[in-house]
Amino acid sequence: MTLLDAPKSTSVPATDGRAGSPGRRRAGRAGQVLRWTALRLLALAVLLVAWQAVVAAGVWPRVLVPAPAEVWRALVRASTVHDGVRGVSGHLLVEHLAVSLRRIALGTGYAALAGVPLGLLIGVVRPLAVVLEPAVTFLRTLPPLAYLSLLVIWFGIDESPKIWLLVIAALPPITAATAAAVRGVPGDLVEAARALGAGPVSVLLAVRLPAALPEILTGIRIAVGIAYTSVVAAETINGVPGIGGMIRDAQRYNQTDLVIAGLLAIGLSGILLDALFRGVERAAVPWRGRA
Amino acid sequence: MPRAETTGTAGAAVAAGAVDVELAGVSVLYGPAKAPVTAVEDVSLAVTPGEFVVLVGPSGCGKTTLLRLVAGFERPATGTVRVHRKVGVVFQQPRLFPWRTVAGNLAFALARHGVPRAARAARTEELLGLVGLPGMGGRRTWELSGGQRQRVAIARALAAEPQILLMDEPFAALDALTRERLQEEVRTLAAVTGTTVVFVTHSAEEAVLLGSRVLVMAAGPGRVVEEVAVPLPRGAGVDVAALRGAAPFASLRAELSRATREAAAGA
Numbered sequence: 001m002t003l004l005d006a007p008k009s010t011s012v013p014a015t016d017g018r019a020g021s022p023g024r025r026r027a028g029r030a031g032q033v034l035r036w037t038a039l040r041l042l043a044l045a046v047l048l049v050a051w052q053a054v055v056a057a058g059v060w061p062r063v064l065v066p067a068p069a070e071v072w073r074a075l076v077r078a079s080t081v082h083d084g085v086r087g088v089s090g091h092l093l094v095e096h097l098a099v100s101l102r103r104i105a106l107g108t109g110y111a112a113l114a115g116v117p118l119g120l121l122i123g124v125v126r127p128l129a130v131v132l133e134p135a136v137t138f139l140r141t142l143p144p145l146a147y148l149s150l151l152v153i154w155f156g157i158d159e160s161p162k163i164w165l166l167v168i169a170a171l172p173p174i175t176a177a178t179a180a181a182v183r184g185v186p187g188d189l190v191e192a193a194r195a196l197g198a199g200p201v202s203v204l205l206a207v208r209l210p211a212a213l214p215e216i217l218t219g220i221r222i223a224v225g226i227a228y229t230s231v232v233a234a235e236t237i238n239g240v241p242g243i244g245g246m247i248r249d250a251q252r253y254n255q256t257d258l259v260i261a262g263l264l265a266i267g268l269s270g271i272l273l274d275a276l277f278r279g280v281e282r283a284a285v286p287w288r289g290r291a
Numbered sequence: 292m293p294r295a296e297t298t299g300t301a302g303a304a305v306a307a308g309a310v311d312v313e314l315a316g317v318s319v320l321y322g323p324a325k326a327p328v329t330a331v332e333d334v335s336l337a338v339t340p341g342e343f344v345v346l347v348g349p350s351g352c353g354k355t356t357l358l359r360l361v362a363g364f365e366r367p368a369t370g371t372v373r374v375h376r377k378v379g380v381v382f383q384q385p386r387l388f389p390w391r392t393v394a395g396n397l398a399f400a401l402a403r404h405g406v407p408r409a410a411r412a413a414r415t416e417e418l419l420g421l422v423g424l425p426g427m428g429g430r431r432t433w434e435l436s437g438g439q440r441q442r443v444a445i446a447r448a449l450a451a452e453p454q455i456l457l458m459d460e461p462f463a464a465l466d467a468l469t470r471e472r473l474q475e476e477v478r479t480l481a482a483v484t485g486t487t488v489v490f491v492t493h494s495a496e497e498a499v500l501l502g503s504r505v506l507v508m509a510a511g512p513g514r515v516v517e518e519v520a521v522p523l524p525r526g527a528g529v530d531v532a533a534l535r536g537a538a539p540f541a542s543l544r545a546e547l548s549r550a551t552r553e554a555a556a557g558a
Contacts, residue, residue: 191386206399286431287389
């Protein structure tokens with residue numbers, strides 16, 4: 001049996017018209033999770049071994065490709081107070097990360113506050129869609145580094161241009177997902193609501209909005225991901241504290257190990273946040289895929 | 292939304308000879324304006340208060356289209372549709388809101404009907420009792436069986452206290468046993484509450500069992516070809532299950548089956 005073997009269907013012959021007992025199904029799922037975790041750890045080990053082998057072989061100079069152990073030491077150095085120095089640039093790694101996460105949360109939060117109502121309007125008001133949809137697409141195709149210059153001219157180098165950059169990066173996916181979801185709401189449900197005497201406003205707020213909620217949440221999750229990839233761009237100017245600023249500083253002094261350590265911190269926190277968000281989605285829309 | 296013309300006030304006393312639904316010379320066209328398909332051609336009918344009218348016929352005969360006209364979901368190309376009292380609709384699929392509980396689905400209808408918040412809980416329980424689901428208000432809709440969902444859909448339609456109930460093959464997707472039970476309950480419910488019902492089905496048996504009057508439709512284009520009165524007893528005390536085995540029921544069903552087959556063949 002290989003690691004990837006799907007668990008055998010555990011359903012017992014259905015006598016009551018239901019699928020197999022929940023207990024056995026849960027056991028099967030737990031086994032699968034265990035096998036997948038093992039597979040992931042194995043892949044990680046293979047990667048580390050290959051990395052170490054490349055470093056040992058001396059293919060590239062150490063300055064360009066540090067050993068795993070050096071990256072680990074950089075991680076420890078960035079996370080502790082040593083010789084009276086607090087982490088890197090006066091802040092611990094978690095503090096850099098926390099500042100960046102706060103910017104991501106604010107940027108995505110404001111983007112959701114503006115993007116969901118905007119998407120609702122675009123979804124139901126045709127003339128608005130004609131005007132605003134190309135604008136949203138335009139905004140989506142712009143690389144954050146390109147409009148950063150404009151934001152710095154307008155807002156200086158403090159916190160506001162960073163938040164603005166993340167808002168602009170996170171707004172299009174939320175707006176587009178909301179508009180598409182609102183349009184995709186089954187006409188059946190809208191008709192049923194109208195048959196019960198619902199007017200256009202209550203159809204929008206009490207039927208279209210909740211029916212679109214699963215896709216809206218997915219749009220927000222994607223926007224968080226985009227804000228994540230944009231935060232380094234947002235922190236290129238006066239970005240310390242901030243994980244992006246920390247990486248920029250490390251690059252300036254050719255601290256490759258610290259750059260990689262910063263990348264690991266971003267990537268791992270991103271995975272955690274994404275998993276958290278998927279959990280929120282499941283909890284908020286338990287009917288998804290069931291009705 | 293196109294809405295059928297509605298006159299009179301909901302709940303107004305029904306005068307003798309009054310009419311709930313009037314269709315006069317109604318035609319409905321579908322498809323491109325250049326080459327339209329006639330879904331329904333020149334249909335006229337009147338439904339009087341308390342009547343249980345069943346539209347029966349093969350697929351594509353326009354019976355659902357007629358129902359949607361009365362519901363106000365479609366507009367006729369020619370002719371007029373008049374609906375004089377408040378309409379409620381039960382669809383083939385329950386069309387419940389999955390983000391709301393059973394009680395929440397009823398609350399949606401109660402709120403639109405202007406029932407104050409404080410009165411909703413009691414009214415919800417009353418409605419659930421009416422459709423045989425007492426105490427189920429807290430359940431999620433996806434936890435229910437198909438039959439239970441359709442019962443909730445019926446309760447939700449009744450929550451707005453319609454005087455006219457439109458039902459579009461509401462039992463078609465249910466298993467035979469559930470279907471028979473719901474047929475019996477709806478027949479009794481309509482008789483007891485005096486609700487006017489327009490009911491669409493393709494089953495001759497269902498038509499005879501439920502209807503006080505059955506309109507047989509044919510396709511190509513959709514039209515009413517025959518009308519059959521069903522003089523079976525109606526009311527609270529009637530044992531509907533026993534009706535199925537009675538001789539008049541069997542002969543009426545045979546007559547209607549012949550009529551629908553002829554309508555289908557003639558199309």
